[in-house]
Amino acid sequence: MTLIENVDAVLKQVSLTEKHLASKENHPTTIVGVTKYVDANKARELVLAGITDIGENRVELFLDKYEQLADLSVTWHLIGTLQRRKVKDVINLVDYFHALDSVKLAQEIDKRATHRIKCFLQVNISGESSKHGLSLDELNQVLPEFSRFTNIEIVGLMTMMPLGATEVELADFFDQVKALQKSIANQKLPNIPCTELSMGMSQDYQQAIKHGATFVRIGSKFFK
Numbered sequence: 001m002t003l004i005e006n007v008d009a010v011l012k013q014v015s016l017t018e019k020h021l022a023s024k025e026n027h028p029t030t031i032v033g034v035t036k037y038v039d040a041n042k043a044r045e046l047v048l049a050g051i052t053d054i055g056e057n058r059v060e061l062f063l064d065k066y067e068q069l070a071d072l073s074v075t076w077h078l079i080g081t082l083q084r085r086k087v088k089d090v091i092n093l094v095d096y097f098h099a100l101d102s103v104k105l106a107q108e109i110d111k112r113a114t115h116r117i118k119c120f121l122q123v124n125i126s127g128e129s130s131k132h133g134l135s136l137d138e139l140n141q142v143l144p145e146f147s148r149f150t151n152i153e154i155v156g157l158m159t160m161m162p163l164g165a166t167e168v169e170l171a172d173f174f175d176q177v178k179a180l181q182k183s184i185a186n187q188k189l190p191n192i193p194c195t196e197l198s199m200g201m202s203q204d205y206q207q208a209i210k211h212g213a214t215f216v217r218i219g220s221k222f223f224k
């Protein structure tokens with residue numbers, strides 16, 4: 001399949017999945033094209049095919065794509081772990097940062113940002129030690145601390161699903177993250193609207209959308 005065909009297939013699947021969801025009437029899914037597998041020329045093809053939200057998981061790769069696609073109108077997502085010492089190199093170029101996982105990192109972002117940065121809090125829902133993100137207990141404890149950073153807007157929660165989870169387990173994890181997002185939104189804390197959910201990748205984006213995802217991050221489905 002060509003890239004254009006892959007894009008068409010994903011767009012069709014997303015709109016079919018959204019069709020019967022009342023929650024989607026005023027809140028369509030944002031499809032973030034993850035370009036970590038490909039060079040800037042291929043990423044350019046993806047943007048020209050209509051995927052104008054682009055995500056990279058590493059700072060170096062992000063900066064490379066950002067420079068090379070500077071002539072295009074792109075919404076930029078940094079979706080992977082960010083070391084504190086690299087915050088200053090990248091944070092003001094990012095439209096959405098998906099992997100905020102500590103108060104210390106938030107402190108550094110707040111200090112270096114020259115405008116308000118939209119961030120997702122990353123949640124480790126499966127409790128696997130190999131996964132980044134705040135556990136549910138940690139999140140409940142530290143959540144109010146994120147309120148004081150005026151250069152950070154916590155737009156929602158982000159999560160990665162464990163590899164090899166069954167469909168039933170996935171559904172349960174997705175529902176847990178959705179419930180958590182709603183409960184945080186209901187607290188109406190300053191700087192924490194938390195109306196969005198970044199979850200679902202190539203293997204499970206349809207299921208994620210059914211369970212409330214508003215951002216899906218798709219890489220291999222486009223490029224393989």
Ligand SMILES: *Cc1c(COP(=O)(O)O)cnc(C)c1O
Pocket residue numbers: 034036057079080201202203217218219220221
């Ligand atoms: C690579 C990556 C994705 C995309 O994964 P695919 O399975 O290739 O769609 C999504 N989110 C993050 C954080 C990633 O690193």
